[in-house]
Amino acid sequence: MDVKITDYPYRxxxxxxxxxxxxPVAGLAQSDAQKPDIVITEGKTPVQLVNPLNxxxxxxxxxxxxxxxxxxxxxxxVQNGNTxxxxxxxxxxxxxxxxxxxxxxxxxxxxxxxxxxxxxxxxIYKKKGLIFAGNSGAGKSTLAAAMIHKGARLLADxxxxxxxxxxxxxxxxxxxxxxxWEDSLKHLGRNPEKYxxxxxxxxxxxxxxxxxxxQSIALGHIFVISSHNRETFEIKDAQGxxxxxxxxxxxxFFRGMNKTGILEKHFQMCNQLAQQVPVSHITRPNGSFxxxxxxxxxxxxLLNS
Amino acid sequence: MNxxxxxxxxxxxxxxGNTWFRIFLxxxxxxxxxxxxxxxxxxxxxxxxxxxxDEAIGLESSDLTxxxxxxxxxxVYRYMAGTSNEVLYHKIHDAWISLPDGxxxxxxDVTKAVLYFIRNPLDVAISFAHHSSTTIxxxxxxxxxxxxxxxxxxxxxxxxxxxxxLSWSEHIASWVDQSGLxxxxxxxxxxITDTLAVFKDAMKFSGIEATDEKIxxxxxxxxxxxxxxxxxxxxxxxxxxxxxxxxxxxISGDWKNVLxxxxxxxxxxxxxxxxxxxxxxxx
Numbered sequence: 083m084d085v086k087i088t089d090y091p092y093r094x095x096x097x098x099x100x101x102x103x104x105x106p107v108a109g110l111a112q113s114d115a116q117k118p119d120i121v122i123t124e125g126k127t128p129v130q131l132v133n134p135l136n137x138x139x140x141x142x143x144x145x146x147x148x149x150x151x152x153x154x155x156x157x158x159x160v161q162n163g164n165t166x167x168x169x170x171x172x173x174x175x176x177x178x179x180x181x182x183x184x185x186x187x188x189x190x191x192x193x194x195x196x197x198x199x200x201x202x203x204x205x206i207y208k209k210k211g212l213i214f215a216g217n218s219g220a221g222k223s224t225l226a227a228a229m230i231h232k233g234a235r236l237l238a239d240x241x242x243x244x245x246x247x248x249x250x251x252x253x254x255x256x257x258x259x260x261x262x263w264e265d266s267l268k269h270l271g272r273n274p275e276k277y278x279x280x281x282x283x284x285x286x287x288x289x290x291x292x293x294x295x296x297q298s299i300a301l302g303h304i305f306v307i308s309s310h311n312r313e314t315f316e317i318k319d320a321q322g323x324x325x326x327x328x329x330x331x332x333x334x335f336f337r338g339m340n341k342t343g344i345l346e347k348h349f350q351m352c353n354q355l356a357q358q359v360p361v362s363h364i365t366r367p368n369g370s371f372x373x374x375x376x377x378x379x380x381x382x383x384l385l386n387s
Numbered sequence: 388m389n390x391x392x393x394x395x396x397x398x399x400x401x402x403x404g405n406t407w408f409r410i411f412l413x414x415x416x417x418x419x420x421x422x423x424x425x426x427x428x429x430x431x432x433x434x435x436x437x438x439x440x441d442e443a444i445g446l447e448s449s450d451l452t453x454x455x456x457x458x459x460x461x462x463v464y465r466y467m468a469g470t471s472n473e474v475l476y477h478k479i480h481d482a483w484i485s486l487p488d489g490x491x492x493x494x495x496d497v498t499k500a501v502l503y504f505i506r507n508p509l510d511v512a513i514s515f516a517h518h519s520s521t522t523i524x525x526x527x528x529x530x531x532x533x534x535x536x537x538x539x540x541x542x543x544x545x546x547x548x549x550x551x552x553l554s555w556s557e558h559i560a561s562w563v564d565q566s567g568l569x570x571x572x573x574x575x576x577x578x579i580t581d582t583l584a585v586f587k588d589a590m591k592f593s594g595i596e597a598t599d600e601k602i603x604x605x606x607x608x609x610x611x612x613x614x615x616x617x618x619x620x621x622x623x624x625x626x627x628x629x630x631x632x633x634x635x636x637x638i639s640g641d642w643k644n645v646l647x648x649x650x651x652x653x654x655x656x657x658x659x660x661x662x663x664x665x666x667x668x669x670x
Contacts, residue, residue, distance in 0.1 A: 138444055138466065139444045140445045150445065181450040217438055265540075311626050337442060367628055368628055
């Protein structure tokens with residue numbers, strides 16, 4: 083992209099893409115790139131899209147456009163997989179937008195680039211790229227943080243991007259930070275007061291991770307985390323079509339690209355992934371987190387596979 | 388009729404017969420000749436489900452405050468009604484409340500009917516204590532608390548959105564007196580003693596066509612013995628982890644054997660008016 087560099091005082095790296103931004107985005111790594119893959123600009127956004135293919139309460143999307151209305155804070159418009167425009171209402175602090183940019187906005191943008199983002203956190207552990215996927219609240223970030231404690235390095239939090247450059251699917255590093263709730267931080271022995279909340283009124287914090295791996299790594303195993311009301315841990319390998327469906331269901335923000343032409347390519351990628359990478363479902367007791375046991379289940383599984 | 392009035396709310400304070408009715412309803416809507424799987428109930432999504440919310444909204448609710456989520460919930464129900472071709476059934480434990488922006492949590496314009504389940508609070512206290520793995524005194528404390536809410540802790544992510552229950556009496560008043568919605572009150576005790584008549588009324592009220600034979604069969608398939616047997620064999624996904632079983636006794640009047648006179652006093656002194664109104668007091 084050709085842009086006037088002085089318009090973008092902030093330069094970041096996210097998902098191996100160079101981001102030039104006119105506004106600060108908390109949590110991203112700095113970059114010294116001279117040309118951007120993506121630009122973030124402050125500016126006017128449409129109130130709604132023309133002929134949206136998908137519409138939720140706060141979003142609309144077409145194949146190459148995505149519009150997110152964030153309550154009284156503002157609106158974010160994403161186009162062509164490379165342009166993000168943020169319009170803030172009144173004097174909303176830019177900090178309030180970071181969580182949404184790092185989440186749904188990047189999710190939509192990666193789909194627009196015809197890439198495969200899974201809803202999961204990723205680490206490299208004993209030279210193996212692992213993804214912990216699952217619904218919000220499944221414990222993906224907390225598990226990844228616990229694995230880092232065990233010697234793993236972070237690749238991604240919440241959105242794990244898969245690339246198919248080369249023969250084996252790879253995990254693309256996202257950025258060196260995680261979003262972690264106060265209770266989980268305490269569980270990990272950290273003092274929440276030392277971290278910055280991702281939004282002013284949320285007890286969820288931006289947790290910078292020094293043990294970060296900034297190179298793509300072959301994807302070795304996908305674990306899908308869920309919980310049940312029994313006291314036991316269960317682990318089960320997904321087979322056949324179930325594997326494909328699991329990947330489809332754990333795609334980050336699948337809703338945003340439904341009914342668009344992106345779907346066909348997406349299904350091809352899920353299919354390719356299903357054929358090449360083992361997928362296991364891990365179910366944990368839903369009362370207390372029992373993190374050490376969960377980590378042991380994962381490491382035992384890796385030893386035996 | 389407003390064509391978006393598609394949601395039948397199965398509303399109740401917890402432990403008041405809501406789940407039993409959902410099992411009955413699943414059997415009624417099923418077209419099989421055997422009892423429905425209690426772990427695959429048709430009206431399975433509780434209105435406070437986080438995944439239901441996230442699916443409709445388009446961003447992760449974990450990035451929103453509890454108050455922001457609450458303000459968006461009416462829009463989620465409008466979205467669901469607007470995108471569905473059929474009647475939707477949703478269990479809901481929230482009290483019917485007005486929100487700071489003037490909306491109500493449960494919008495009138497998407498509500499087809501409300502089936503409101505009510506049970507003697509003296510029995511609710513025992514069942515609620517078992518379900519929450521807590522003492523009966525603490526359960527009574529929750530039932531007497533005007534600010535009581537589920538999933539209200541702000542330092543972690545719950546799998547459901549915050550639900551303000553208010554006190555037991557206030558919960559009833561909110562739905563039955565204040566909502567202005569079409570509400571049919573179903574007493575748990577009547578559901579036990581006069582099952583066919585009560586369930587027939589419920590079907591009629593919510594506009595579900597069913598023959599007496601089908602209703603009878605669904606009642607049989609959802610009998611307490613039947614569902615308790617299923618839970619023993621396969622477990623029940625809605626049981627709280629620490630409680631022993633979800634379908635415990637399925638009776639009314641157990642309070643006479645279990646509660647102390649102090650516990651009875653605590654409940655009656657706070658809820659006497661509502662108890663009298665629904666025939667629970669005097670005994």
